[in-house]
Amino acid sequence: MAWAGKMLRVNLxxxxxxxxxxxxxxxxxxxxxxxxxxKYLTEEIDPKVDPLSPENKMIMTTGPLTGTCASTxxxxxxxxxxxxxxxxxxxxxxxxxxxxxxxxxxxxxxFEGKSPKPVYLYIENDKxxxxxxxxxxxxxVWDTEEGIKHNHGDPQIRxxxxxxxxxxxxxxxxxxxxxxxxxxxxxxxxxxxxxNLKAVAIRGTxxxxxxxxKRFVQATNDGKKVLADNAxxxxxxxxxxxxxxxxxxxxxxxxxxxxHRDNQFESANDIGAEAMAKVRETDGKANLITxxxxxxxxxxxxxxxxxxxxxxxxxxxxxxHKASGGLEYEAAWALGAATGVGDLEALTFANFVCNExxxxxxxxxxxxxxxxxxxEDGVLTExxxxxxxxxxxxxxxxxxxxLTGKGEGFGAELGLGSKLLTEKYGRPELSMGVKxxxxxxxxxxxxxxxxxxxxxxxxxxxxxxxxxxxxxxxxIPVKTDPLDSDGKPALVKAFQDAxxxxxxxxxxxxxxxxxxxxxxxxxxxAACEGDWTAERLLEIGERIWNLERNFNNAAxxxxxxxxxxxxxxxxxxxxxxxxxxxxxxxxxxxEYYELRxxxxxxxxxxxxxxxxxx
Amino acid sequence: MQIILKLYAGLTPFLPAGxxxxxxxxxxxxxxxxxxxxxxxxxxxKLCHLVMHNGFHIPxxxxxxxxxxxxxxLAAWPPIAGG
Numbered sequence: 001m002a003w004a005g006k007m008l009r010v011n012l013x014x015x016x017x018x019x020x021x022x023x024x025x026x027x028x029x030x031x032x033x034x035x036x037x038x039k040y041l042t043e044e045i046d047p048k049v050d051p052l053s054p055e056n057k058m059i060m061t062t063g064p065l066t067g068t069c070a071s072t073x074x075x076x077x078x079x080x081x082x083x084x085x086x087x088x089x090x091x092x093x094x095x096x097x098x099x100x101x102x103x104x105x106x107x108x109x110x111f112e113g114k115s116p117k118p119v120y121l122y123i124e125n126d127k128x129x130x131x132x133x134x135x136x137x138x139x140x141v142w143d144t145e146e147g148i149k150h151n152h153g154d155p156q157i158r159x160x161x162x163x164x165x166x167x168x169x170x171x172x173x174x175x176x177x178x179x180x181x182x183x184x185x186x187x188x189x190x191x192x193x194x195x196n197l198k199a200v201a202i203r204g205t206x207x208x209x210x211x212x213x214k215r216f217v218q219a220t221n222d223g224k225k226v227l228a229d230n231a232x233x234x235x236x237x238x239x240x241x242x243x244x245x246x247x248x249x250x251x252x253x254x255x256x257x258x259x260h261r262d263n264q265f266e267s268a269n270d271i272g273a274e275a276m277a278k279v280r281e282t283d284g285k286a287n288l289i290t291x292x293x294x295x296x297x298x299x300x301x302x303x304x305x306x307x308x309x310x311x312x313x314x315x316x317x318x319x320x321h322k323a324s325g326g327l328e329y330e331a332a333w334a335l336g337a338a339t340g341v342g343d344l345e346a347l348t349f350a351n352f353v354c355n356e357x358x359x360x361x362x363x364x365x366x367x368x369x370x371x372x373x374x375x376e377d378g379v380l381t382e383x384x385x386x387x388x389x390x391x392x393x394x395x396x397x398x399x400x401x402x403l404t405g406k407g408e409g410f411g412a413e414l415g416l417g418s419k420l421l422t423e424k425y426g427r428p429e430l431s432m433g434v435k436x437x438x439x440x441x442x443x444x445x446x447x448x449x450x451x452x453x454x455x456x457x458x459x460x461x462x463x464x465x466x467x468x469x470x471x472x473x474x475x476i477p478v479k480t481d482p483l484d485s486d487g488k489p490a491l492v493k494a495f496q497d498a499x500x501x502x503x504x505x506x507x508x509x510x511x512x513x514x515x516x517x518x519x520x521x522x523x524x525x526a527a528c529e530g531d532w533t534a535e536r537l538l539e540i541g542e543r544i545w546n547l548e549r550n551f552n553n554a555a556x557x558x559x560x561x562x563x564x565x566x567x568x569x570x571x572x573x574x575x576x577x578x579x580x581x582x583x584x585x586x587x588x589x590x591e592y593y594e595l596r597x598x599x600x601x602x603x604x605x606x607x608x609x610x611x612x613x614x
Numbered sequence: 615m616q617i618i619l620k621l622y623a624g625l626t627p628f629l630p631a632g633x634x635x636x637x638x639x640x641x642x643x644x645x646x647x648x649x650x651x652x653x654x655x656x657x658x659x660k661l662c663h664l665v666m667h668n669g670f671h672i673p674x675x676x677x678x679x680x681x682x683x684x685x686x687x688l689a690a691w692p693p694i695a696g697g
Contacts, residue, residue: 231663231693240623242696247622247636251669251689269635274622301696329696467697474664474695479671513695577669 063506074295104204180325246272253576267342334365357405
């Protein structure tokens with residue numbers, strides 16, 4: 001119940017698709033999605049495998065509540081060894097694809113091997129087959145999705161695909177579904193491309209059954225009421241989206257700017273939610289057209305935008321004149337503040353291109369920021385880059401997005417990500433990330449806890465593995481001082497464990513602005529066999545965290561990788577309330593290890609593993 | 615004396631005429647508190663969820679007592695989150 005109880009194993013080398021029963025013992029220990037797929041992956045691959053070799057596997061996975069009537073029940077994840085990081089990767093996406101996969105009767109799909117030619121997987125409920133994708137190879141996500149729907153004469157098919165970037169080996173290619181929702185981080189799309197797998201297309205009409213339907217409807221309605229009554233999930237997010245944070249984080253002095261040289265951006269108000277809603281002088285319209293919701297979501301934080309047709313980025317490119325997926329905060333920060341570009345229309349264009357060609361806008365923007373610093377320092381020249389790459393250059397942002405999306409020109413070098421790029425040019429200290437993955441939109445000097453969360457994140461620098469911003473800035477569930485590192489190790493651990501459980505449920509982590517695990521538990525308990533409590537979910541979250549950690553340790557990561565760039569540890573923030581602050585990682589990390597039950601070397605002790613059943 | 619008042623998101627409509635980029639310089643008396651400024655601009659206290667004084671968070675219980683000084687920045691948001 002809730003779980004479909006079966007998964008599809010696709011051997012791309014052999015061209016076979018086989019149904020297998022789901023390991024229900026593991027489902028009860030890891031819940032689903034992130035946890036369950038990570039269990040499968042860690043059992044089936046060598047942690048030291050080359051992420052882009054046929055021996056790596058890629059799992060598309062849903063949670064037990066995916067496809068049900070619970071709010072936000074459209075989530076799925078892509079789990080693999082990340083191309084960008086070499087660490088465990090789990091990238092989560094919304095839209096409608098996850099729901100379709102679950103309603104076709106599959107909890108997850110394991111892809112193994114490598115196809116000898118480009119293919120796409122087509123699923124119609126129980127039927128699954130690999131089809132020739134040669135006509136789609138070399139085309140964008142947008143064209144691929146439309147083309148596959150046309151192939152089957154069915155506009156209701158849901159498609160997840162890679163763009164040209166994933167084919168070309170750009171290290172941070174995404175898997176994009178429903179045109180502009182993405183399993184975005186860590187290069188999961190690069191792994192997909194390495195397997196010659198262009199897309200997965202699904203039509204599912206079987207429905208999802210639950211243990212106690214009457215109680216489930218009541219529990220999910222209760223949950224929806226909590227979301228609707230909460231000022232953040234009921235009003236703030238649908239009205240303003242995540243972009244409302246641009247001015248908030250800038251005011252706190254924690255908006256990383258120009259590759260973290262600065263911690264406040266003078267043009268923040270030009271690229272945030274308020275700017276998106278402002279009527280333009282040029283055409284009398286606002287950048288923001290409307291908000292949008294993923295499958296079953298009662299929050300609807302998504303943004304749909306339309307670029308000013310007179311803007312230089314699209315004046316000669318009518319294909320970008322239509323409304324499409326607009327800026328979310330993390331993308332706007334990376335494409336804007338990290339590069340010093342304060343042109344909202346240029347940011348929106350670059351975001352469209354990231355969606356169109358399937359590249360992670362966070363890593364792209366942050367890598368361009370690093371390249372701009374190399375350029376301003378004279379390490380890179382115009383001869384090498386093809387154009388001026390000074391901070392704040394909107395035309396450079398747009399041009400480099402186009403080149404990186406196709407892996408062409410200097411875009412091929414930007415496609416390496418900031419770690420390899422800065423190493424190549426002898427300035428590795430300019431890569432702003434952890435474990436090879438770039439920071440998102442919060443400065444660890446001005447917000448101490450998020451610095452520790454970045455340093456210890458199992459998939460490389462990431463805000464979504466432990467979003468302590470909720471507490472340190474918004475006061476959810478309780479307000480803590482962002483400038484004080486005391487108590488942050490416990491806060492980080494609590495957020496990491498709870499998030500791992502939420503990521504395994506099939507629901508969206510944004511519900512946690514209103515819900516605690518006490519709100520999840522009755523919904524899962526009414527849907528799934530067994531007894532589900534908040535305590536059990538938290539234990540599952542901790543089990544998942546340690547499972548991921550064990551994989552990374554076996555892959556070759558050590559405590560030395562739980563670190564931050566020297567810029568955050570030695571160069572004090574220059575302005576605002578965080579002026580004079582560095583991140584106090586060395587103080588927080590030992591306490592974090594102790595709370596986790598890990599040795600000084602960052603290895604889970606036998607006692608910890610035993611307690612968690614690992 | 616002069617301070618900078620910044621109102622964002624659902625509080626934007628409470629900015630006085632002449633505000634640009636969600637902020638405006640306003641004249642206030644010496645000794646003016648945070649809540650006095652927000653009240654004077656008809657900002658519903660229930661909506662003033664996140665309030666920052668020069669970038670530092672000020673909880674509701676301290677807003678009646680916190681006195682502003684020349685050149686200070688006062689920023690406020692309704693309940694928001696994201697990420």
